Amino acid sequence: MLASKWVYLVVCALRRGRMRNGELARRLEGITPKMLTQTLRILERDGLVRREIFPVIPPRVEYELTELGQNLAGLLTQIRSWSEEHVPDIKQARARAEANQEAELQAQV
Amino acid sequence: MLASKWVYLVVCALRRGRMRNGELARRLEGITPKMLTQTLRILERDGLVRREIFPVIPPRVEYELTELGQNLAGLLTQIRSWSEEHVPDIKQARARAEANQEAELQAQV
Numbered sequence: 001m002l003a004s005k006w007v008y009l010v011v012c013a014l015r016r017g018r019m020r021n022g023e024l025a026r027r028l029e030g031i032t033p034k035m036l037t038q039t040l041r042i043l044e045r046d047g048l049v050r051r052e053i054f055p056v057i058p059p060r061v062e063y064e065l066t067e068l069g070q071n072l073a074g075l076l077t078q079i080r081s082w083s084e085e086h087v088p089d090i091k092q093a094r095a096r097a098e099a100n101q102e103a104e105l106q107a108q109v
Numbered sequence: 110m111l112a113s114k115w116v117y118l119v120v121c122a123l124r125r126g127r128m129r130n131g132e133l134a135r136r137l138e139g140i141t142p143k144m145l146t147q148t149l150r151i152l153e154r155d156g157l158v159r160r161e162i163f164p165v166i167p168p169r170v171e172y173e174l175t176e177l178g179q180n181l182a183g184l185l186t187q188i189r190s191w192s193e194e195h196v197p198d199i200k201q202a203r204a205r206a207e208a209n210q211e212a213e214l215q216a217q218v
Contacts, residue, residue: 045202045206045207046199046203047198047199047203047205047206048199048202068195068198068199068202071191072191075187075188079188082180082181082184086177086180086181089156090155090156090157093154093155093156093157093177094154094155096156097155097156098154
């Protein structure tokens with residue numbers, strides 16, 4: 001379930017508060033309407049998002065995080081902070097390893 | 110990089126301290142020698158694991174987490190705790206949603 005990029009992005013977007021479908025779509029550049037609906041269905045089914053329908057004309061539908069969803073959003077924020085802080089270190093180590101390998105190959109020539 | 114199940118499991122196993130290849134293989138049931146070597150190479154290249162070779166006969170090779178690796182292990186532990194605490198809630202919500210859907214279908218018959 002957590003494997004989907006859109007699950008991650010929808011949960012993060014909803015941290016700002018309840019939102020309508022169109023608002024979500026605007027915030028999530030690149031998501032197709034079908035994918036957004038599908039992601040919201042999954043999140044609702046899994047108890048992470050609550051859907052509220054207002055009986056107005058035309059009907060207004062809003063989505064918000066449940067407590068569990070907010071909790072997941074907190075974890076995702078931690079993962080993002082970790083990545084922002086440490087992924088550069090990983091990339092640096094990788095570049096260094098590749099440079100060393102290159103140097104070894106050169107030395108063998 | 111984080112996508113691999115084995116990366117996750119090797120990092121978690123090394124939390125206990127430095128380990129030899131064989132010890133790691135025993136802890137990680139189901140990993141093939143090739144996959145273990147490959148995972149350790151990736152982790153070493155990315156600066157998460159340090160390899161130490163002892164000049165004895167036969168040579169002894171040990172692996173341990175770097176500071177960055179320990180840091181990642183901390184994050185992975187948080188993710189695991191979150192999952193252990195909340196995945197049952199998600200499964201429950203999912204089961205409830207499926208039961209409701211079933212009931213709706215029955216009502217329509």
